[in-house]
Amino acid sequence: MTQNKQLGFWILTAFVVGNMVGSGIFMLPRTLAEVASPAGVIMAWGLTGLGVLTIALVFGNLAIRKPHLTGGPQIYAKELFKEDSTASKLSGFMATWGYWIGNFAGNIAIITTFAGYLSTFFPILTSQAVLLTVGDFTLRVGNALTFLVCTIMLWGVHYIIMTGINHAGKLNFIATAGKVIGFGLFIIIGLFAFEKANILPFVEMKADSSGVSHGLLGQVNLAAVSTLWAFVGVESAIVFANRAKRKSDVKAATIVGLLIALAIYMGISTLVMGMLTQDALLASDKPLIDAITGVLGPIGGKALAAIGLISLFGSTIGWVLLSAEIPHQAAKQGLFIPAFMKENKNGVPAFSMLVSNGLGQLFIFSTISNSIASAFDFIIYIATLSYLVPYLISSTFQLKLVWTGDTYKANDNRSRIIDGLIGLLATGYSIWVIVKGTADLTTFLFGVILLASGILFYRHVPKNQKEAARIQHSYREAAVAVDTE
Secondary structure (H helix, E strand, O other): OOOOOOEOHHHHHHHHHHHHOOOHHHHHHHHHHHHOOHHHHHHHHHHHHHHHHHHHHHHHHHHHHOOOOOOOHHHHHHHHOOOOOHHHHHHHHHHHHHHHHHHHHHHHHHHHHHHHHHOOOOHHHHOOOEEEEEOOEEEEHHHHHHHHHHHHHHHHHHHHHHOOHHHHHHHHHHHHHHHHHHHHHHHHHHHHHOOHHHHOOOOOOEEOOOOOEEOHHHHHHHHHHHHHHHHOOOOHHHHOHHHEOOHHHHHHHHHHHHHHHHHHHHHHHHHHHHHOOHHHHHHOOOHHHHHHHHHHOHHHHHHHHHHHHHHHHHHHHHHHHHHHHHHHHHHHOOOOOHHHHOOOOOOOOHHHHHHHHHHHHHHHHHHHOHHHHHHHHHHHHHHHHHHHHHHHHHHHHHHHHHHHOOOOOOOOHHHHHHHHHHHHHHHHHHHHHHHHHOOOHHHHHHHHHHHHHHHHHHHHOOOOHHHHHHHHHHHHHHHHHHHHO
């Protein structure tokens, strides 16, 4: 088997930035404009950025204090209870299950956005010409080609990662560097093209989908889940901690990656509001491209679309690998189905990759029907909320360490107070977004059903850590036998 500890600070940082700055950067300016005034949008970004920063600090702290707990924030669920107890194992499994579903579902959202931006160069991807009709179902040329593009994208990235994680990480680093440079140029251009009149009135009442008007604080509440979607992926370095060259790189990459992403999001969202009128922004399916086209013409729009494709390609690499790594690491700790432990000769979680992408392929069928796509948007909303459960678990675990003094020196009260304060803020933020995101009863019930579906597979989880270790050892022996043949 190849050496797993291959990822250094810059590659880890690229995973964090690449996974955060994905599809959200392209569509959120319009989404946020629907629910908030310019002042509300800026406040939402700032509040979410601060909330996620506290969570990032929790992740970084836990990566150093509990280096043996790797694979993602959901792993900390088992540590809230007695070792090898039913509560420990069940909580770890359920947290992993919900987090895993959120990851591969969110990954498909990025892939479908990739196909959308590819249509800038190949308009046939939006063709409404009828290809075939079966009963009430009509398949259009654009939908069929989009399905094909998304499928090729998914399994092409699958093949790249199967050749080695370090190789995939380097490709992701190149793509992330390209997107950061590209978005930096967009911000510079936007500063010169900014029209103050477009963001006036800066503060105004906004009506939601039910027609109810909201003031500034109400708008921030409405934008809470949407802005959080942009920051999902901040935990990427934690998920790959077991493959990091140094544990200290995990914390540094998480913080630096978050700050880079926050600067990009706040800069672009604010500038787009000043480059397009409110009516144009609300009517736009590609607000960034429309904004830059208005300044530089069609060539500028195509250049930004190309940057978008590079950005989304890098994000797809990161998210496909992340989706597979989560159940893989959980299985190695006895919290998930044992088959997910399997690795190929390159140290890649092969079985987990196959299952995660196979399920992702089912979600890609949403591209063949607009009605299914609308339902998929709802699933993505639920998936975003599923990330908050591991976030809440992580901050709660930090509070437990502070309370018990575990990993702290006897006279190190200063660190305990600081970490306790950060843990409280992270816990409060997570609870706030969960409450706001599940205020709708349908959303709440759907989320519960999605999480509860994992119970059907819980019986396959090893009874204890010893059994999990034995199964993992047998898989390693089998892999070595294959390598020597």
